[in-house]
Amino acid sequence: MTLTLDARIPEGSIAEKWDNHKFSVKLVNPANKRRFKILVVGTGLAGASAAASLAELGYAVEAFTFHDSPRRAHSIAAQGGINAAKNYRNDGDSVHRLFYDTVKGGDYRSREANVYRLAQVSLNIIDQCAAQGVPFAREYGGLLANRSFGGAQVSRTFYARGQTGQQLLLGAYQAMAAQIAAGGVTLHNRADVLDIVVKDGEACGIVTRDLLTGEVRAHSGHAVVLATGGYGNVYYLSTNAMNCNVTAAWRAHRRGAAFANPCYTQIHPTCIPASDEFQSKLTLMSESLRNDGRIWVPRNMDDTRRASDIGNADRYYFLEEKYPAFGNLVPRDVASRNAKTVVDQGLGVGPLRNGVYLDFADVIARDGESVVREKYGNLFDMYERITGENPYRSPMRIYPATHYTMGGLWVDYNLMTNVAGLYALGECNFSDHGANRLGASALMQGLADGYFVLPYTIGDYLAPKLASAPVPVDDPVFAAAVAEVDDRTRGWLAVRGTRSVDYYHRELGKIVWEYCGMARNRTGLEKALTEIPALREEFRANVKVLGSAGTTNQALEQVNRVDDFMEMAELKVRDALHREESCGGHFREEHQTPEGEALRDDENFAYVGAWNWQGPDRPQELIKEPLEFEYVKLTQRSYK
Amino acid sequence: MSAGSGGGSAGSGNGRSGNGHQVMLRLKLRIWRQAGPDEPGGFLDVDAEGIPADCSFLEMLDIVNERLITDDIEPITFAHDCREGICGTCGVMINGRPHGPEKATATCQLHMRKFRDGDEITIEPFRAASFPVVKDLMVDRRAFDRIIESGGFISAPTGTAPDANEIPVPKDVADFAMDAAACIGCGACVAACPNSAAQLFTAAxxxxxxxxxxxxxxRWRRAEAMVETMESFFGSCTNHGECTEACPKEISLDFIAVLNRDYLKAKVKNRRLASQT
Amino acid sequence: MAQTVAPPEAAERVPPLRRRQRQLPWPLNIYQTAVGKKYVMAVTGVGLLGFVIVHMIGNLHLYEGPSQINEYAEALRDLGGHLVPRTLILWVMRIGLIAMFGLHIHSAWSLKEISRRSSPKANWVSGNKRYPGGQDYVAVNFASRTMRWTGPIIGLYVLFHLADLTWGWWLGGDYIRGDVYHNVVESLSSIPVAIIYIVANVALSVHIYHGMWSAFQTLGVNNPRFNHLRRGLATVIAGAILVGNLSFPIMVQAGLVA
Structure with a gap:
C-alpha cells in the first residue's frame, strides 16, 4: 500500500494562509467540546500548553507523563531564550524576517507555510507567557529585555536568566495545574505510553504501563496528541535527559504514522567532553561563550605542556584560520565539524584527548576577570563543578554533543500525522526547523504548537465526530494492544542474558555517533546498517533485566526504550544514506564544497523524506513530500 | 601522556593525579533498600572500588548498579533525569544532608572528587510522611503538585493576554520574582526540615x-489556598533555616516571611470580600 | 493484567495527612491553621517577652534598696490609683498573661503534633528514626533545636517562681508578704534556689534568642533594609535579659545584696 502525504497547506499568500485556514476549519460548539476526549501524551512545553489550552476551550483532556510531575519534562533544561518577532528593539525585525531567517537557518528543508505561521504566532506566545507571570528579564523601565542569540542580526530573544526553558515550562505546567484543579485535565503521572491504538485508520487510544505498579492499561479518546520530544538519546550520550526516548513516536510509526527526516540531528558545539566510560550524559554550555572564547588545539599531537605554556606559534586556532571573517562564531554545525576533524587527527586535548580548548585568557587579559565573571560567571561555575578545573586559570575543554533532533513524525499543516486523529507537537514532529534549528527556536515552536496551533486545528477533525463515542476500552483492538504490551514487557524478564540494558544502549550510541554523527559517508553508513541489526539481535537475545514487572523497575522501563532506539537507529542511518547531499545537521562528506561547506542538492533533494512502516521484517518505504519555495530565495551558505 | 594533561591538571582539586591519570576511589557505601512503600527497608553495604573521581554521584550509582546486575542483584532504584541540576527529579540524603555536602548543588551535579578515598557514604531517600518511599531511594513527591494545583498559577486562558509590554514590571520586582521562581521542586527543603515542612517550596x-x-x-485567594493545601500534607515551620541551606537553588528564607504575611492578610481580605458578595 | 476505564484517582495515591476540619467562625478559623497558630504563638511570645523585659527592669529596683523595690511592688498593686479597686488592673494584667501563656503553650503543643505526624519514622527492620543513617544539620542552632525543652523548663520555673516569691510556700515563716526585698534575698541566698534561677534564666534567654528572630519571620517582618538586623536584635535583647536576670541570684550569692 503506497501512502500519499498531503500537507494540506491552505490557499492564499503566505501572510494570509493561517488566517484563511482559521476561518475555514470546522468549529466545535462550546457546549459540545466537553463531549470530546483528547489524550495528550507528554507534558513538556508542547504537551502542557496543549493540554491547558484544550481544557480551557472545554475539551475533556487526559494528560500522560512518565515523570512523577509534569514539571520534570526536559523542556526545563533550555537555557538561552525564546525568539519572537516583536521588534521591541526597533532594529528591523518582523514576522517576515523571522520566517526568512528560520527557513534559511533550516537550510531550505522546511515547509514555508508552517514556518511563516510559527513566526506569526511567536508574537502571541510572548504575550501569553508574560500574562502567566513568566519572570522574563526586564529593563529598568519595566519593559521586556531582549538579546541577540545564535548569530541573529536582530535582538529578538526573550529570556529569564539562564533558565528560560524552566520558566516557560513552569508557566505551561501551572496553566495545566489550574485546569487539573478545575477538572478539565485528568493527569496520569508515572504512566509510560507503550503503544498507540488505531482502529479503522483512526487513532482511538493508547496503552500505558503504570511505572509504580506495572499495571498495563488502555485509555481511549477521540484524538491522541503526541508531544513526546526528540530522539537524541539514540546516541546514548547527548544533552537530553536520561529518560528522553522515542518510544511513543516510534510505536505510532509502527502503527502507520510516517517518520520524516530522521537523519537531521543538531550537534551543539559547546558541551563538556566525556570524562570516562561511565559518562551518562553531556552537559551543554551556552554558545554565547564563543563570543569571547578562542578555540584551539596544539599543533603538535605530542605536545605535553600545559595549555598556558604552549606559545602562540604552537597553537592551532583552526576556526580563526579557516574562517577569517566569522572566526569562532561560525554556525553550530561548522564549529562542530571542525572540532571533530582536529580531534580525529589526534590533536584532541584532555585526558581522553576528546576535546578542544575554549580559551578565555585573551579576554581576561583585555577586560579583566571581573568583566568575564559578570558575563559568564554561572557558566564558569558550572564548568568547574563538573570538571573540577578552573576556567579562569586554564582553558575550558569542549566537544560537540547531540542536542536536538529536527526530524520526527510527519505532520500536515494541522499538525496531524498521516494517521487520522493522531497529532504530533513540538520536537516530536518534523515540521518547522528543516535540516537545522536556529538558537532559541525550540521553545518557540513547542509553545506555538501547543498554545496556538493545535487548539484551532483539532476542531477540524473532531467536529464531524460529534455523534460518535470513543471506541470503548473493551473493544478487541484495545485488548490486543494491551496484551501485546504486556507480553513484550514481560518478555524481557524471560531473556535472562548476560549484559545490562545500559551496555547495549552505550554500544548503540557508539555506532550511531561514529557513523551517523556530525559527518557521515556512504561506507560508514553502510557499515552501520550491518552493525545495528547485529547488535539488535544480540540485545534481544542477551539482555539481562532483573526484578519483576509488577513494581517499579527502571531497567524494564529502559529496555523497551532501547529496543525502540535500536529500530529507530536503523531508519535514521538509512535516511542519512539515501540523502545524497549535505544540508544543515546532515553532512555527507561526499557532498561538500571545495572549502568543506555543506553542499545541497536542491534539484534532487528539496523534499521531506517520510518513511512508512512496512512491518518488522521489511524496510520502510520512502514517501517524498516536495518542498516549494515561493517566498525565500535558495542560497548557499558561506562563512569565509 | 596526552597533549591536554597539562591543562587538565592546572586547576587544582580535579579528579586527576599530577600525571593526568584518573584518580580512582574506594568507597564504603550504605545504601537504603526498600522493595515497596509498605515493605520493610534497611541498608545494603556495598564496597565500591575503582570509582573514577571525575564521575558524578549518580554515575557512581550507575557503576554500582552495573556491578549489582553482574551479580544478579536487582539494581538500586533512584530517581534521576536531566542530570544537569534543573529538572528536580534527583535527590537523596548523602551522609545526612539532602543532595550531599556541596552547597547549592543538586545530587546530579555533585562529583565524586568531593569525596576522599576510603570514605563511608550513607545514602537514604528524602523522607516525609507525604513523600512515601516508592522503592529504594525513590520517593513520591506528588503532594507538591497538589499545592501548585490549589493556586500556584495565574489564570490567563490562552489567547486572552494583552501585549506583553502593556504591563511593565519594575526590574527589581522581576528579579525578586525570578529569585523565587528558580525553585526546581526537588523536595530537599522538606527532607532537610526537622518538621518536614514545605514552607520554602510554597513560599517560593x-x-x-x-x-x-x-x-x-x-493574590489573596492563592495565598490562602496554597498555604492550607500545604498544611494538609506537611509539617509546620519553626524557622530553623535548614531548608535554605539544603536548597540547590539557594531560595531565601525571606520568602517564608512573605508567605506568612500574605497568608494572614489573605485571611482578613478574603473574609471581607466574601462578606461583600 | 487489568484494564479499566477510570484509573484510581492518581491524586489520592498520596492522600493528605489532615483533612479540613469544620470551619470555626472568623477569626477563630485562623487558629485552626498551622500558620495561624504560629502567628498566635508569635504574638503571645512578643507579649510575654514584653512582660519579661518590664519585669526584669522593675526588678532592678532591688539595687536601689528595700524601700524602693517594695514601693515599686506596691505601686503595681495600686495601678490606677483611686479610680479603680485596688489590684484590679494588676489582676487584669495577670489574667492577660495567663491567657498568653496558655495560648503560647497550646499552639506550641499542637504545632509539635502536626510536625510529628508529618515526619515519618523510617520503615526499618530495626530502629525507629526518621533518618536511620543520621541527619547532619547545617543551619539549626542550639536555641532552635531546644525550643521544645527550654519551653517546659520555663513553664516549670514560672510555677516555682510563683510558689517561691508570690505564695511563699517554702520560705514558711521567713516569708513576709509585701516585703519583696526581704523575700528575694532570703530565697536566693539558698544555693539550690540560686542554681534553679540561673538554669531557668539561661533557658529563658536561649528561648528568647530563637523565639524573637522566629517571631519576626512568622509575623512577616521582612524588609530588606532591616533583615540583617533581625538576628542582631534578637541577640542583644536575649543577652540583656540574661545579664539582668542572672545578676540577681549572683549578687545575692556574692553577698552584695543582703
Missing amino acids: KLGHLNVLPQGQPE
Missing part, C-alpha cells in the same frame, strides 16, 4: 507570583 511559588502585577487579582 507565592513569592514568584504574588509580587508580579499579573499575580495581584488572585
Whole structure:
C-alpha cells in the first residue's frame, strides 16, 4: 500500500494562509467540546500548553507523563531564550524576517507555510507567557529585555536568566495545574505510553504501563496528541535527559504514522567532553561563550605542556584560520565539524584527548576577570563543578554533543500525522526547523504548537465526530494492544542474558555517533546498517533485566526504550544514506564544497523524506513530500 | 601522556593525579533498600572500588548498579533525569544532608572528587510522611503538585493576554520574582526540615507570583489556598533555616516571611470580600 | 493484567495527612491553621517577652534598696490609683498573661503534633528514626533545636517562681508578704534556689534568642533594609535579659545584696 502525504497547506499568500485556514476549519460548539476526549501524551512545553489550552476551550483532556510531575519534562533544561518577532528593539525585525531567517537557518528543508505561521504566532506566545507571570528579564523601565542569540542580526530573544526553558515550562505546567484543579485535565503521572491504538485508520487510544505498579492499561479518546520530544538519546550520550526516548513516536510509526527526516540531528558545539566510560550524559554550555572564547588545539599531537605554556606559534586556532571573517562564531554545525576533524587527527586535548580548548585568557587579559565573571560567571561555575578545573586559570575543554533532533513524525499543516486523529507537537514532529534549528527556536515552536496551533486545528477533525463515542476500552483492538504490551514487557524478564540494558544502549550510541554523527559517508553508513541489526539481535537475545514487572523497575522501563532506539537507529542511518547531499545537521562528506561547506542538492533533494512502516521484517518505504519555495530565495551558505 | 594533561591538571582539586591519570576511589557505601512503600527497608553495604573521581554521584550509582546486575542483584532504584541540576527529579540524603555536602548543588551535579578515598557514604531517600518511599531511594513527591494545583498559577486562558509590554514590571520586582521562581521542586527543603515542612517550596511559588502585577487579582485567594493545601500534607515551620541551606537553588528564607504575611492578610481580605458578595 | 476505564484517582495515591476540619467562625478559623497558630504563638511570645523585659527592669529596683523595690511592688498593686479597686488592673494584667501563656503553650503543643505526624519514622527492620543513617544539620542552632525543652523548663520555673516569691510556700515563716526585698534575698541566698534561677534564666534567654528572630519571620517582618538586623536584635535583647536576670541570684550569692 503506497501512502500519499498531503500537507494540506491552505490557499492564499503566505501572510494570509493561517488566517484563511482559521476561518475555514470546522468549529466545535462550546457546549459540545466537553463531549470530546483528547489524550495528550507528554507534558513538556508542547504537551502542557496543549493540554491547558484544550481544557480551557472545554475539551475533556487526559494528560500522560512518565515523570512523577509534569514539571520534570526536559523542556526545563533550555537555557538561552525564546525568539519572537516583536521588534521591541526597533532594529528591523518582523514576522517576515523571522520566517526568512528560520527557513534559511533550516537550510531550505522546511515547509514555508508552517514556518511563516510559527513566526506569526511567536508574537502571541510572548504575550501569553508574560500574562502567566513568566519572570522574563526586564529593563529598568519595566519593559521586556531582549538579546541577540545564535548569530541573529536582530535582538529578538526573550529570556529569564539562564533558565528560560524552566520558566516557560513552569508557566505551561501551572496553566495545566489550574485546569487539573478545575477538572478539565485528568493527569496520569508515572504512566509510560507503550503503544498507540488505531482502529479503522483512526487513532482511538493508547496503552500505558503504570511505572509504580506495572499495571498495563488502555485509555481511549477521540484524538491522541503526541508531544513526546526528540530522539537524541539514540546516541546514548547527548544533552537530553536520561529518560528522553522515542518510544511513543516510534510505536505510532509502527502503527502507520510516517517518520520524516530522521537523519537531521543538531550537534551543539559547546558541551563538556566525556570524562570516562561511565559518562551518562553531556552537559551543554551556552554558545554565547564563543563570543569571547578562542578555540584551539596544539599543533603538535605530542605536545605535553600545559595549555598556558604552549606559545602562540604552537597553537592551532583552526576556526580563526579557516574562517577569517566569522572566526569562532561560525554556525553550530561548522564549529562542530571542525572540532571533530582536529580531534580525529589526534590533536584532541584532555585526558581522553576528546576535546578542544575554549580559551578565555585573551579576554581576561583585555577586560579583566571581573568583566568575564559578570558575563559568564554561572557558566564558569558550572564548568568547574563538573570538571573540577578552573576556567579562569586554564582553558575550558569542549566537544560537540547531540542536542536536538529536527526530524520526527510527519505532520500536515494541522499538525496531524498521516494517521487520522493522531497529532504530533513540538520536537516530536518534523515540521518547522528543516535540516537545522536556529538558537532559541525550540521553545518557540513547542509553545506555538501547543498554545496556538493545535487548539484551532483539532476542531477540524473532531467536529464531524460529534455523534460518535470513543471506541470503548473493551473493544478487541484495545485488548490486543494491551496484551501485546504486556507480553513484550514481560518478555524481557524471560531473556535472562548476560549484559545490562545500559551496555547495549552505550554500544548503540557508539555506532550511531561514529557513523551517523556530525559527518557521515556512504561506507560508514553502510557499515552501520550491518552493525545495528547485529547488535539488535544480540540485545534481544542477551539482555539481562532483573526484578519483576509488577513494581517499579527502571531497567524494564529502559529496555523497551532501547529496543525502540535500536529500530529507530536503523531508519535514521538509512535516511542519512539515501540523502545524497549535505544540508544543515546532515553532512555527507561526499557532498561538500571545495572549502568543506555543506553542499545541497536542491534539484534532487528539496523534499521531506517520510518513511512508512512496512512491518518488522521489511524496510520502510520512502514517501517524498516536495518542498516549494515561493517566498525565500535558495542560497548557499558561506562563512569565509 | 596526552597533549591536554597539562591543562587538565592546572586547576587544582580535579579528579586527576599530577600525571593526568584518573584518580580512582574506594568507597564504603550504605545504601537504603526498600522493595515497596509498605515493605520493610534497611541498608545494603556495598564496597565500591575503582570509582573514577571525575564521575558524578549518580554515575557512581550507575557503576554500582552495573556491578549489582553482574551479580544478579536487582539494581538500586533512584530517581534521576536531566542530570544537569534543573529538572528536580534527583535527590537523596548523602551522609545526612539532602543532595550531599556541596552547597547549592543538586545530587546530579555533585562529583565524586568531593569525596576522599576510603570514605563511608550513607545514602537514604528524602523522607516525609507525604513523600512515601516508592522503592529504594525513590520517593513520591506528588503532594507538591497538589499545592501548585490549589493556586500556584495565574489564570490567563490562552489567547486572552494583552501585549506583553502593556504591563511593565519594575526590574527589581522581576528579579525578586525570578529569585523565587528558580525553585526546581526537588523536595530537599522538606527532607532537610526537622518538621518536614514545605514552607520554602510554597513560599517560593507565592513569592514568584504574588509580587508580579499579573499575580495581584488572585493574590489573596492563592495565598490562602496554597498555604492550607500545604498544611494538609506537611509539617509546620519553626524557622530553623535548614531548608535554605539544603536548597540547590539557594531560595531565601525571606520568602517564608512573605508567605506568612500574605497568608494572614489573605485571611482578613478574603473574609471581607466574601462578606461583600 | 487489568484494564479499566477510570484509573484510581492518581491524586489520592498520596492522600493528605489532615483533612479540613469544620470551619470555626472568623477569626477563630485562623487558629485552626498551622500558620495561624504560629502567628498566635508569635504574638503571645512578643507579649510575654514584653512582660519579661518590664519585669526584669522593675526588678532592678532591688539595687536601689528595700524601700524602693517594695514601693515599686506596691505601686503595681495600686495601678490606677483611686479610680479603680485596688489590684484590679494588676489582676487584669495577670489574667492577660495567663491567657498568653496558655495560648503560647497550646499552639506550641499542637504545632509539635502536626510536625510529628508529618515526619515519618523510617520503615526499618530495626530502629525507629526518621533518618536511620543520621541527619547532619547545617543551619539549626542550639536555641532552635531546644525550643521544645527550654519551653517546659520555663513553664516549670514560672510555677516555682510563683510558689517561691508570690505564695511563699517554702520560705514558711521567713516569708513576709509585701516585703519583696526581704523575700528575694532570703530565697536566693539558698544555693539550690540560686542554681534553679540561673538554669531557668539561661533557658529563658536561649528561648528568647530563637523565639524573637522566629517571631519576626512568622509575623512577616521582612524588609530588606532591616533583615540583617533581625538576628542582631534578637541577640542583644536575649543577652540583656540574661545579664539582668542572672545578676540577681549572683549578687545575692556574692553577698552584695543582703
